[in-house]
Amino acid sequence: MKKFIVFCVSAIIFGCSKGSDSDVETQNIVTPTTPPVVVPPPAPPEPDFDNDSIYSSTSYNDLYTYWIAFQKTASLFDVDLSYIEDVVIQSGTRNGTTMASAEGSCHDYIYIVVDESRFRNAETAERIFTMYHEFGHDIFNASHAGGGLMAPNVRELDYKLFQTEVSDFFNKVDFVEWTDEECEQIREITEPYPG
């Protein structure tokens, strides 16, 4: 009789503990743990002419924005152009053959003439290349012989290649100045300064 009671008590205890396990399983089903979703940060955009902090501020509606951009680029190479005050950039053509010309070449002023009808239809990269090329002539008396930025053909450039050409220009890797003789000839054919 004593043994029978012990058995019943064991059965009750066992039954209770089984019931507890069942409750825990039920709770697990009701509140499943959700694994945290890790969202990677968006990759930064590839740098190009349209999102570059200097080039993106240029606009063909205001040709002087190219002068401001060129000054900023020059400052990256420790070249200070802020002392230059006589700057005229205006719409016009040189025999209708070029998109822009540096009429201030070999003079102590900057005078760039831009064929705006062609300029507006050019790609962003082509516009920036053209203006930087003309500033190269006008401010530094750089000739086409240096190649790179000063190569004579107006062209659209890949952003990274353009960065290299600009760097090579300011670091004098690709830079050949006009001779005095060439400057004499240039002064004979350039337009008179309107400023």
Ligand SMILES: [Zn+2]
């Ligand atoms: Zn040129």
